[in-house]
Amino acid sequence: MTTKRILIVVLASLTALVSTVAFIDFWIGNQTKHKIYSDVSNIPKRSIGLVLGTxxxxxxxxxxxxxxxINAAKELFQKKKVDLFLLSGDNAHRSYNEPWTMKRDLLKAxxxxxxxxxDYAGFRTLDSVIRAKKVFDVDQFTIITQRFHCERALFIAQTYNIDAICMAVPGPDGKAGLSVRIRETLARAKAILDIYVFDVEPKFLGPKSPSFRHIMRR
Known part of the structure; x- marks a missing residue:
């Protein structure tokens, strides 16, 4: 094969890859946009608010x-749009604990x-959403995160027959926003592979949480 033909094949492959990733990005956003709210006053009430950690x-x-x-979580509670919170994030080591940090700030409010x-095992979005259903036995809740993140989280929820909506909070603008958006586009492509190709499960599942199930049935 000549150098010219190799270049043509490489360029065609890159074009196909970029087009596929762009389509996935658009498709996921379009699939979930009707479940995203940006005004606390308009969002339907749900008993559980799932706050995704960072x-x-x-x-x-x-x-x-x-x-x-965190500010959105406080407002949702104050306006009686959410009753209970499931704070899901990474607990990588003793000095880095996303769920406990969120809890401390909500207690201050x-x-x-x-x-x-x-939920100390919400290492990534897929883990947080699936564990809410499989460990905490909740399949209807409000996700609280940025709009771009809402779309991917809702897509995962929808795939696992979870009735979720999302409170979209502001995110960064400018160069920072562009960088985040590029990463999100790639994360969506990975989510498709995780769900439909590799059938990825959360890193930890474990037994159901009896205390959470009990409070939901009061």
Whole structure:
């Protein structure tokens, strides 16, 4: 095969790959847009709010992703749109604990501890959404995160027959927003592979949470 033909094949393959990733990105967004709300006043009431974790700080600066999610959770509770919270995130080591950090800030907002439950194994979006159903026995809830993240989380929920909606909170603009958007596009392509090709399960499943199931049945 000549160099010219090799270049043509490589360019055609790259074009096909980019087109496929772009289509997946559009398709996932289109599949879930009707389940996303940006106004707390308009979002339907759900008993459970699933807050997807992220780090509170980036270096020494507050992470706006985190701040917006926590502020939205507070407002949802205050306006009686959510009764209980499932805080799902990474608990990589003793000094980094996303669920406990979120809990501490919700407690400061006068949200009762009895209304807060922690999922320490929400290592990624797929884990958080699937564990909500398979471990905490909840298949109807409001996800709280940024809009771009809402779309992927809702797509995962929809695939697993979970009745979820999402409260979309603000995210970054400018160069930071563009970088995040590119990463999200790639994450959506990976989600398709995880679900439909590799049949990926959460890193940890374990037994169902009896305490959470009990509170839901009161």
């Amino acid at each position: 780090s509170k700080y980036i270096g020494r600066q507050l992470n706006p992703f985190y701040t917006y999610r 006068q949200i009762p501890e009895s209304n807060i439950y922690l």
